[in-house]
Each structure stands twice: as structure tokens, then as C-alpha cells.
Amino acid sequence: MSDRAHGRKIAFAAFIRKALADARATRAWTGSEVSRRTGVSRQTLNRWVRGEWASDPEAERVVAFCEGLGISPTIAFGVLGWDRGTPARPTPNAPPMDPDVEALLRRLVDPNVSDAEKFHIRETIRYLAYRPIMPPNAGKRGKQAG
Incomplete structure (x- = not known):
């Protein structure tokens, strides 16, 4: 896979x-609700989120997804590199992605990486993403003199 194609997958997955x-935060929609309102299956949405698609998404599905969420399809087309007049990144002020995160994303879209390894990467990321945030002084409690 070329670097350009890989970059498009990562950018589209982030989009x-x-x-x-945003749909969860502003409308309290679940993934099922987004699927119902956009006409794009949950399986397709999950593949897009993971960047696991062998060929470009169908334009009709991208348009349906965007219109169902009130997003201009030209933004998605720009992210996918389909519209030369639109910048490739919809959020130019976003901070650069951590190199370790980029490496994980590359492994998740690499066809040479086993499904088992991809599963473990995803599970680890989910664990880290949703674990409770520890207070800054939590690690010092056991070291206090008493």
C-alpha cells in the first residue's frame, strides 16, 4: 500500500x-442510530473507523453518511482526495498525531498483520481509552510515612 493510500485511510478514519x-455528543445518537439515519450499515461504519477497506468507499455511502449527519460531503471527498479543491485535512489546526499512535494505525490497516494481533491492539486501546483517569497524586498514597 502506498503512503498516500495509507494516509487517506488514516485521515478518513479520523474524519x-x-x-x-460529534453525533454522540450533540445528538446522543448511538452507532445504531447513526446507521439508521444515514443508511450506512454498522459494519461499514466500523470498517471506516478502523481504516480497513480494500477499495475506496462508495461515493453514495459517503454522501448518505455526511448528509445524515448534516456534514458537507465535499469535506469527506477532500479527506479521501477525491476533490482537488478541498484541503486533505478538515482540521488544519489539529495537533500532530503521536508517532506511536500512527504506528498502531499502520499496523491495524496492514494486511500482513494477523487478525489476532489487530484484535489485541484494539482491545488494549479500548482499555486505555476508557479506563478511569487517575488523580495526579494517586501514585504517592502508598509512599506516605505513617
Whole structure:
């Protein structure tokens, strides 16, 4: 896979994740609700989020997804590199992605990485993403003199 194709997958996956997060935050929609309102299956949405698609998403599905969420399809087309007049990244002020995160994303879309390894990567990420945030002084409690 070329670096350009890989970059498009990562950018589109980030675009879809942000759109889904916005739908959850502003409308309290679940993934099933987004699927119902956009006409894009949950399986397709999950593949887009993971960047696991062998060929480009169908334009009709991208348009349906965007219109169902009130997003201009030209933004998604720009992310996918389909519209030369639109910048490739919809959020130019976003901080650069951590190199370790980029490496994990590359492994998740690499066809040479086993499904078992991809599963373990996803499970670890989910664990880290949703674990409770520890207070800054939590690690010092056991070291206090008493």
C-alpha cells in the first residue's frame, strides 16, 4: 500500500471517528442510530473507523453518511482526495498525531498483520481509552510515612 493510500485511510478514519463522536455528543445518537439515519450499515461504519477497506468507499455511502449527519460531503471527498479543491485535512489546526499512535494505525490497516494481533491492539486501546483517569497524586498514597 502506498503512503498516500495509507494516509487517506488514516485521515478518513479520523474524519469518521470525529463525526460519530460529534453525533454522540450533540445528538446522543448511538452507532445504531447513526446507521439508521444515514443508511450506512454498522459494519461499514466500523470498517471506516478502523481504516480497513480494500477499495475506496462508495461515493453514495459517503454522501448518505455526511448528509445524515448534516456534514458537507465535499469535506469527506477532500479527506479521501477525491476533490482537488478541498484541503486533505478538515482540521488544519489539529495537533500532530503521536508517532506511536500512527504506528498502531499502520499496523491495524496492514494486511500482513494477523487478525489476532489487530484484535489485541484494539482491545488494549479500548482499555486505555476508557479506563478511569487517575488523580495526579494517586501514585504517592502508598509512599506516605505513617
